[in-house]
Every structure is written in structure tokens, then in C-alpha cells.
Amino acid sequence: MKMKRKWILWLLAFLILLPSAYLLYTYQSIKSTADQIYEERKPSPVLPTFVQDRKAIQIGDNNKNIKEADPFTVLVLGVDQRPYDRGRSDVMILMAVNPLKGSVLLFNIPRDTRTDIVGHGTVDKINHAYAFGGVEMSVSSVENFLQFPIDYYIKVDMEGFSSIVDSLGGVTVNNGMRFEYAGYNFDQGVLDLNGEEALAFSRMRFEDPKGDLGRNTRQREVLKGILHKLLRVTTVFKLESLLDNIGNSVRTDISFEEMKVFVTEYRQKLKTVEQVEIAGHGQKINGIWYYIVDEKEREDITSTLKTYME
Template identity: 45%
Template structure:
């Protein structure tokens, strides 16, 4: 009961951990010195393949392009996309990061997929994760920018199926499960679990049996990503770098260039020591038989004010 009562309260907890987005993208760059130029070149070639620019190079909420060397605060939208046959799919997970290297801090905002808001270019309200199916990454970013009223500078889009390949490439992961449940024929008991790629994907997707719903699933997704990072950061695991690179090259898209990522790693990495995780306050409601997550305007304004201050924008 207490857990349910607390789920609607904004949670801010400082964690000494790698920034999810930077760590996934730079996992191999950080360890490049161990293997030398051949690995560096392979990483560069792979990440250059993942580069897909946005229609607008600079956010409409920015006055100028980001300058990494001056340590301008940045925002990055992480999307886990559930692609389907003959369908663009929907964004299964939305996490917004704001990073301020000067005060060495970062905010990680989980945006519930069922959040009801106006979809960019559609002139109607719908679930925020439907923006991707309507207009892809550009529509999703514009929708998020309008929802929170801040600039979204960069994005990293990951096909959810890639979790399988990455987990298998690093030899499986270990998670600490707090909820006994069965999902798609696989049982997950409480306690420490060793998961392969297929199991990890199922573990990170379940939400209907969780009393915390999408909030519980978001926790499992973050836990799964962190487990991948922890396993992949070990030197011996990087021996499988070619397998990991292949999965990344096929399943990750971003408007960050390889040089951008190197600049972020060089100038922003200390923010990883001070990350606050933020959940957005709201209430579930059925409208015309469809479940939505309703976020009050007061909550949006408060969140916007806090993030603008963190990004040093008006």
C-alpha cells in the first residue's frame, strides 16, 4: 500500500553510476586504449553508421548550436523503440537526460509512455509514445519539447530487440529481481537472476502484472541497461567487441556524431557521479475506454522550470 501511495511522488535519488545514454554509446570508446587503433577504427566506423541527423540541426528552443568545448549543458532523449513488421512501431521507453558538466550533475526523467499530450503535427491529443508512429523521431522530439517546454538537443534511438543481441554478446547479465512474476512463458523469481538476451528483453518489458505498472517496468529497464553496462565495461568482455559493435550498428540511431561522442566523454563524464532520477507526477484516467496518464499543468511547469535552470535556458 505504501509503495502505491509513493509511486505518484517525484522520486529523486542520487546514484553514482554511468549515464545510461553516454555509457551505451561510448562503452567501447572508453576502453579503446586497451586494444589500440584497430578497435578505435572499428568503433568509429560503427558509430558513423548510426548517425542520422534531425530535420533541424538546432532545437527551436535554442539560440545557438551546442559548444562541447565550452561545456554547454545538453539534453538527450533516449528512446527504446518497439519496431514491428510493416509498421514504424512506437517508442516503448522515453527517458530524457539533462547534463550540466559545470556543476557535474545530470537529471534522468522517465516519461510514462501513456502520458496524454498534444502530438506534434497532428492537432490532437494522444499517448506520447504514439508520436513516433505518426512522425518518427522528429515528431517525437517536437512533442517532448512542447510537453516540457525545453530544448531536446540530441537523441539516441535503440531498437528494443537489440537488447537481446547486446546481452548475448556480453555473455548474459545479472539482475536483482524484487517481484515474482511470469511473462510470455518465462518465470522470474525474486532474488539474483542470470539472464540471457531473450530473458532480459522479457524482464524489461513486463508491466501488467506489476502493481506499479509502467513505473515498475521503467525500473527494470534501467536495471537491465545498467547490468549491460556493468558487464560490458569489464576488460575481458570487450574481447567480444565485434559482436557488440554489430548489434549497435544495426539497432542504434542518433544525431550524435562520433566526434560529438568523444567530446561528451572528454568534457561531460564527471556528471555521471551525480545523477538524479525523476518520475513525473500524474494520475491514470480512462477516456473513451482508453487508459491515459494525465499530468497536471502545474507539474509540467514545475518540471520545466527545474530543467531549464539545469540547462541554463530561459
């Protein structure tokens, strides 16, 4: 009888410890992948004063603090990597996250926008900043263009983008026009897309009457679909699978500690995704086509951001 009780106790101990051990293993696996994709952003030597003075939401070991429901901004860079250079950021989307308002604001910075390239001393298309100086120059140029600070960045290799979408089980988008591209047919209306379809959907440009602006709208639709899926990631198992899939395709300066806070404190507060568009016009200067955003429009976008982040 004593031997039987002993075996029962061992069995109970095993059943209790096994899930704990698995959760610990899963936690360590998630942390390892989060550390792998973490890439600290170097401070720009040419930062506007308003960026230097602003205290971004930050936590960790560097005397950083985070308040519950602090708003923050994220610049998403979709990069086509090339064999012999770092490529260009053909996707530039700003996400303004405000849990107090329960929403995320999305808008593209059109890739051909003519602006100062901070740290390079030139006026050029804003997507060239990445080719000249990587993430740091891209972020600094966007901050200068918007006159608003960027707290974080997420850089996505577009070739690995489809695996990210597939790891989430696909995305749902609302397509404003029917078109064919890269062997896929996209009907008008609500569509469920897998990774390869989402990549093709977000890349079509020349057949769209709105050109790059139409593509920007589709890119935001895909990101909106991804956000909706991410906000429903409720288990560590899904998070582990997602991080495994993005390990080789994503780099970010969002640390593992910050990810944990965003998942535990922010996810349930965010209910809606709003979208705006930067207005401008096309113009050739010295034979090169640019997207021109006038000063009034830039001021309006900056004002919108400031109001949204209050």
C-alpha cells in the same frame, strides 16, 4: 653481423608498426560503425521558441562548438519495429547529463501520456507521435510536453536490445518485486541479467500492481545498468565490439566526433545516476485510457530539469 643487425631493425620496426596499424584499423572500424548508426534529425517546422533559441552542445564541421562539461539531454526511444509500419515508441526515457554535477538524471515519459502531438495537430498518447512522424515528431512532442529542449536522440530497436546488453557482459539491476515473465523467474533484490532476461525484465507490465509505471521503473533500472557498464568502457577493443553489436539496432544523431568528446571528456566525470518519476493519474476519455499529467506536475518537471542542467 651487419645482416643480423639489419634483421633486428626490421623486426623492431615491425613490432612498432603492427600495433599502430591495428589501432588505425580499429579506429577506422569504430568510425565506420558510428557513421552507420548516425541519422541526422531533421529540424521540426513547429519548434517552440525556447528550443529554437537554445544552443545545444554540438561539434563538427557545421560551425559548432562544445565546451568541456557542457550538460546535454538525450531522448532514448525504444521502438518495436513492425513489418508494414514504423511501430510505436513503447520506451521513452529522458537522460539529462551534467558532468559538472557528476551525474545523469533519468525519467520516463509514460507511453500513454495525453499531450499535443506536435506537427500532427492532434491530442493523443505521446507514444503515437513516433507512428505519425517518426523521431522528429517524437522529439518535438516531448520538447513541447516538457517545455525543455532535447539535444540528442537514441533510437533502439527492441528486438536487437538483447545483443546490446550481451555485448556489455550483461547488466545489474535492483528488482523491487518478485515476478515471472516470458519463462524467466525474477527474484526480488539485486540481479545480474543477460540480454534476453533484461528484455523480458523491462517488458513486464500487466502483473505489476503499478502497471506501466512499474515497467517504467524496470526500464530505468536496465538503462542505469547499461550506463554503469558504458562508463567503464576503457579500451577501444570493447568499444569496437559494442559498436559492432549495435550497428543494426541503434540510430542516433550523436556523431562520431561527439562520441569521441563524450568518451574522453565526460565519461570519467559521471559518477552517479539519479531517477525521478512523472506523477499523474489514469483516465478514460471517449473510451480511451490515458495517463494524465496536470499542469503543475509538468511545471515541476521542467523546473527540475532547468535546475539540474544549470
